[in-house]
Amino acid sequence: MYVVTADQRDSRSNADLVPAAIAHVSNRGGTGLTLSPERTAGDEIQFAIADAQALLAIVLDLTRTGTWSVGVGAGGIESPLPTSVRAARGEAFLNARDAVDRAKKAPTRVAITASHGGDDAEALVRLLIELRDRRSPEGWEVYDLLAAGHSQRESAARLGITQGAVSLRAKAAALRAEEAAVPALERVLERLDAPFDESAGPG
Structure with a gap:
């Protein structure tokens, strides 16, 4: 499972963007959302999602505006699932908190924390965002x-x-470069949510 915690940047000097972001994430995430987006603390939104394709699309949308620091956490969520994301707990939420704190200090405004593979996923997503930032x-x-x-x-x-x-x-x-990169990144993100076999060799 993936949990996203996004914090509005410079919220004290800008309009409240949380309602619009919640509406956008709800529309973009669709049936892939496990727990719908909500305002959690101040100008933060948080949601849980199971679909790597929708996850990447949302991350790219939020970082495009330059107004959000986006943290992605991969891992387990305690069951049974509550009806509100604010009542949920688990590794994915702890990882998302770590990630958003790091995202606030990153030029690309994004970070990914997972028990395995997070560093690779983060590096590749940041590379794509750097390309998009130059557009x-x-x-x-x-x-x-x-x-x-x-x-x-x-x-x-x-x-x-x-x-x-x-x-x-x-x-x-560089639209063709992005078009080729997105499916590959989706596969990288999917692996973050897969069981990790420590006995498996490289590749």
Whole structure:
């Protein structure tokens, strides 16, 4: 299981973003959510999720804005599960607390703590976020249109530029690199939630 604790950055000088974040996570997480997102302490939100694909999508969404420090904890959760995430306990929650504390000090605003494999997952997710942080507003325009299912031709028409210009923007934004990295990262995250066999050899 994965637990995410996200803390709003500079919350004292900015508007309260918690309600919007809760709505976004609820929509993005869908049926993969085990415990729905709630405000836990101050400007923090927390939720539990079982789906690595949805987890990564949410982490990328929250870190894109630059307004959240995101900690991901992998591990067990005590059963039976309560109805509220604030009443839940377990290793995943302890790991998420460790992770969000470290995320607050990280330039990429994310950290991952797990009993095994967390360091590798964290390094790779941070690498992708560093790539995304370098993306220009024009690159994000193309990203959002393609992510919404539009073709390059349709995106060009919507942006009022040529298809070749869209292709150049996509290249500069490293969209193909992200497209290839995301499935690999999902598999890395899935392994954090798998039983660890200490007797298994490398690979």
